[in-house]
Amino acid sequence: MVQLNRQYGRETNATETLRIRVIGVGGAGSNILDRAMLDGIDHVELTTANTDVQSLTGAVASQKIQLGRSLTRGLGSGGDPELGLAAAEESSDEIQTAIAGCDIIFICAGLGGGTGSGAAPFIAKLAKEAGALVLVLVTMPFTFEGRRRCAQAAASLELVRQNADAVICFENDRMAEITLPRMGIHEAFAAADVTISHSIRAIASLLLQPGLIRLGFDDICAVLRDGDARALFGFGEADGENRAHDALVKALRNPLMNRGAMLANATSVIVQIRGGANVTLGEVGIVMEELNRHVNHQTQVMMGVAVNSGMGPRLSVSILSSLGDSSERPVKANAYSTALPEPERLELPPVLTIPEPVTSAQLDVERPADDAKLQLDSVPEERERRSSKRELDAGTKTPPKASPKTIEAKQEVLQFDAISRGRFEKSEPTIVDGQDLDVPTFLRRHVKMS
Amino acid sequence: MARDNIFAGIEIGTTKVCVVVAEARHDNTLKILGVGNAPSRGIRKGEIVDFETAKRCVHDAIVDAEERSDVEISEVYLGITGGHIRSFNNRGVVLLEEGREEIDEQDLEDVRTNAREVSLPMEDCVLHTIIQHYYVDGQDGVLNPLGLFGKKLEADFHIVFGIRTRIQNAIRCVKELELDTADVVINSFATAQAVLDKNHKQLGALVIDIGGGTTDFVVYVEGAVKQSGVIAVGGDHITNDLSIGLKIPSARAEKLKMEEGDVTLGNAFPGETIVLRDETGFAGREIERETLNQIIHCRIREIFDIVSRQVEGDQHLNYLGAGVFITGGSSQLRGIEHLASEVFAMPAQVTAPLPLAGVTSAFEHPQFSTAIGLVRYAHLVHLDRPMAGGILSRTMKRLSGIFRT
Numbered sequence: 001m002v003q004l005n006r007q008y009g010r011e012t013n014a015t016e017t018l019r020i021r022v023i024g025v026g027g028a029g030s031n032i033l034d035r036a037m038l039d040g041i042d043h044v045e046l047t048t049a050n051t052d053v054q055s056l057t058g059a060v061a062s063q064k065i066q067l068g069r070s071l072t073r074g075l076g077s078g079g080d081p082e083l084g085l086a087a088a089e090e091s092s093d094e095i096q097t098a099i100a101g102c103d104i105i106f107i108c109a110g111l112g113g114g115t116g117s118g119a120a121p122f123i124a125k126l127a128k129e130a131g132a133l134v135l136v137l138v139t140m141p142f143t144f145e146g147r148r149r150c151a152q153a154a155a156s157l158e159l160v161r162q163n164a165d166a167v168i169c170f171e172n173d174r175m176a177e178i179t180l181p182r183m184g185i186h187e188a189f190a191a192a193d194v195t196i197s198h199s200i201r202a203i204a205s206l207l208l209q210p211g212l213i214r215l216g217f218d219d220i221c222a223v224l225r226d227g228d229a230r231a232l233f234g235f236g237e238a239d240g241e242n243r244a245h246d247a248l249v250k251a252l253r254n255p256l257m258n259r260g261a262m263l264a265n266a267t268s269v270i271v272q273i274r275g276g277a278n279v280t281l282g283e284v285g286i287v288m289e290e291l292n293r294h295v296n297h298q299t300q301v302m303m304g305v306a307v308n309s310g311m312g313p314r315l316s317v318s319i320l321s322s323l324g325d326s327s328e329r330p331v332k333a334n335a336y337s338t339a340l341p342e343p344e345r346l347e348l349p350p351v352l353t354i355p356e357p358v359t360s361a362q363l364d365v366e367r368p369a370d371d372a373k374l375q376l377d378s379v380p381e382e383r384e385r386r387s388s389k390r391e392l393d394a395g396t397k398t399p400p401k402a403s404p405k406t407i408e409a410k411q412e413v414l415q416f417d418a419i420s421r422g423r424f425e426k427s428e429p430t431i432v433d434g435q436d437l438d439v440p441t442f443l444r445r446h447v448k449m450s
Numbered sequence: 451m452a453r454d455n456i457f458a459g460i461e462i463g464t465t466k467v468c469v470v471v472a473e474a475r476h477d478n479t480l481k482i483l484g485v486g487n488a489p490s491r492g493i494r495k496g497e498i499v500d501f502e503t504a505k506r507c508v509h510d511a512i513v514d515a516e517e518r519s520d521v522e523i524s525e526v527y528l529g530i531t532g533g534h535i536r537s538f539n540n541r542g543v544v545l546l547e548e549g550r551e552e553i554d555e556q557d558l559e560d561v562r563t564n565a566r567e568v569s570l571p572m573e574d575c576v577l578h579t580i581i582q583h584y585y586v587d588g589q590d591g592v593l594n595p596l597g598l599f600g601k602k603l604e605a606d607f608h609i610v611f612g613i614r615t616r617i618q619n620a621i622r623c624v625k626e627l628e629l630d631t632a633d634v635v636i637n638s639f640a641t642a643q644a645v646l647d648k649n650h651k652q653l654g655a656l657v658i659d660i661g662g663g664t665t666d667f668v669v670y671v672e673g674a675v676k677q678s679g680v681i682a683v684g685g686d687h688i689t690n691d692l693s694i695g696l697k698i699p700s701a702r703a704e705k706l707k708m709e710e711g712d713v714t715l716g717n718a719f720p721g722e723t724i725v726l727r728d729e730t731g732f733a734g735r736e737i738e739r740e741t742l743n744q745i746i747h748c749r750i751r752e753i754f755d756i757v758s759r760q761v762e763g764d765q766h767l768n769y770l771g772a773g774v775f776i777t778g779g780s781s782q783l784r785g786i787e788h789l790a791s792e793v794f795a796m797p798a799q800v801t802a803p804l805p806l807a808g809v810t811s812a813f814e815h816p817q818f819s820t821a822i823g824l825v826r827y828a829h830l831v832h833l834d835r836p837m838a839g840g841i842l843s844r845t846m847k848r849l850s851g852i853f854r855t
Binding site: 241242245280281282283285286289290297421422423424427428430432433437438440441442443445447 | 494495499533568569570571572681682683686687689690691693694695700744745748749751752756759
């Protein structure tokens with residue numbers, strides 16, 4: 001992670017044309033910004049917007065906006081999105097000043113609480129009105145945070161999608177895949193922040209870095225817009241003789257990629273290959289060739305190649321894609337999970353935690369920085385948690401939506417997978433166009449038997 | 451093999467290992483001397499998964515072939531398949547240096563090398579580089595550019611490659627039985643030699659060989675190989691589907707498939723059932739015929755759909771005058787040709803190897819297409835050999851001879 005600093009460029013020529021601002025909204029949003037700052041992010045202006053003064057003071061962003069100065073008087077929004085929205089509306093002048101003249105605005109927020117859920121859609125709207133291209137990165141709450149928060153998050157996500165050009169949504173439930181269940185809650189949240197700050201930087205550098213084959217914001221929008229706002233992100237870097245292959249494997253091994261199996265569901269995929277002056281056409285060919293094996297034949301693959309002298313002998317691959325709308329293609333829910341290439345994974349109980357060697361290494365690197373940040377984090381998060389408890393007591397207003405559904409689907413499908421490959425259980429899977437052909441065709445296509 | 455006019459081909463298949471021994475006669479025809487057979491074990495989806503067991507099966511088949519043909523086999527043409535084998539088309543270009551205008555053998559070799567210079571993943575190696583068309587100074591339709599005048603020689607090639615280590619496994623299996631591998635041939639090319647004649651290749655044809663573990667296909671357009679591929683799905687998958695869908699053991703499913711299997715939907719009377727009998731002959735479960743056919747239909751249609759998608763990518767299907775040729779063990783399913791002609795929208799037929807002298811009717815069966823194709827391939831290589839002088843031109847000639855005709 002720390003080593004990434006070297007490659008996200010020092011070349012300034014592209015920046016002159018584009019002004020990028022990252023706005024962190026609410027407690028989670030400012031945590032993500034802190035993380036991005038600690039990891040190092042270039043050519044990007046950072047702004048924190050929060051109702052909670054205490055959290056705001058601790059934030060490291062260069063520009064800070066206190067939302068609802070008179071409404072909340074420096075306290076948080078107490079998990080109430082309406083209060084968060086009202087606070088943002090009160091400070092709309094300040095927000096408008098901050099976003100004026102920016103070409104691209106990233107908005108980071110954790111949905112489910114008050115400030116993030118309430119203010120983020122409003123800020124997205126302001127940014128859109130200001131004529132900027134708006135890209136929103138949000139986290140969805142853990143299912144265990146309660147139904148109320150999940151419902152608030154889902155409602156807010158819908159609003160954000162209406163106002164933003166593109167939304168990347170990271171489900172915290174999926175974050176559980178990148179940490180161990182025994183790990184502290186702060187570490188889990190920190191791991192989530194790391195993943196998001198990673199993707200901000202990857203996207204920012206995608207836009208800023210001069211590339212031989214350039215990817216623009218329009219490409220990113222094209223990839224992210226028509227999905228159902230669930231994102232896949234993977235990053236890998238390698239050197240040595242077989243670096244193209246290794247980097248792609250690392251990228252696919254990213255917990256959010258589900259080993260590339262879920263790529264079969266993506267409607268379009270952005271892949272950026274970055275390396276020193278010695279990147280060969282052959283290496284680009286290898287990466288694309290191998291990636292194409294993982295994606296559906298209808299998937300649109302957009303490729304970018306950037307040459308950056310700072311990379312030295314290393315080569316990196318970033319993959320960003322959005323999953324197709326599951327409501328439109330119901331069969332796909334089975335298709336991707338049956339496409340899991342590792343039969344040994346079936347023996348695991350259907351729990352989401354898969355300890356990844358790569359990730360544990362990442363966390364080791366991150367830990368010292370976390371400790372320094374812990375003080376800052378604990379206060380707002382503690383408060384949010386308390387408030388969510390209160391909401392639970394008060395009962396639920398809206399029926400639960402997004403997150404619990406996905407968990408159920410996963411478990412069901414894993415069991416289904418275990419019985420359906422029959423004698424090919426232990427053989428190498430035959431995957432064509434993202435379908436596991438070892439599973440009987442009539443099962444995959446849900447053919448009704450007479 | 452003492453005499454150089456005797457060839458042996460070996461196909462290490464998922465269902466059976468098959469060795470064919472043939473003799474080239476003076477009038478340039480081929481006579482089959484004997485066919486050896488052994489059921490295979492340790493092979494899945496066309497690839498060796500249990501080396502020692504597979505080796506024993508190969509050994510049995512070779513001994514069988516030697517006994518039947520009364521020939522001691524020393525060198526074989528080895529058929530290769532597996533889901534790792536892939537292919538693409540590429541064009542090579544060579545510019546003749548200043549002051550020289552006649553295209554010579556070295557240029558032909560150079561243009562081939564040039565076309566092969568594509569980067570493959572580290573673990574892969576090229577199996578075949580097959581000439582499709584030559585162009586001299588942009589002029590189309592040059593059959594043999596050797597000796598022609600020109601400044602620029604271009605050539606389209608069909609390049610087949612696979613994972614090196616997996617190919618080596620099969621070669622090693624044969625080598626450990628003290629046999630030399632004369633050449634490695636991908637199964638689909640071998641099969642095409644057995645079921646297609648010159649005319650078919652010229653008209654354009656799609657050969658689909660549905661075996662036990664893999665489906666191999668090849669497309670000929672205007673006498674040249676346009677496309678080829680392997681899908682690691684075959685008859686075993688149908689058996690597995692039946693076993694899962696009808697909840698019966700694999701062995702029973704296999705028997706049911708062979709005896710009752712039909713790919714046609716709506717062919718059974720409503721409520722028509724098949725009674726499964728156990729070993730003692732007592733009637734057991736009843737299975738609806740329509741359900742059985744539906745499971746098989748889904749699988750076969752999917753295989754055809756995949757082939758069709760992979761072939762259609764280059765829009766060759768319109769040019770295939772001779773239609774679709776289905777062969778291999780699984781082509782014995784009833785009604786498969788009708789389904790194929792429906793999916794590919796052109797005439798389709800189930801074919802056995804073209805008649806050869808000495809073949810008993812038992813081997814004029816689709817499941818021997820690949821093995822017999824291997825000796826035909828060997829024979830074609832042999833026919834081209836004496837004409838050539840240097841080793842380079844020999845390679846060129848033999849490959850162009852086979853795949854252009």
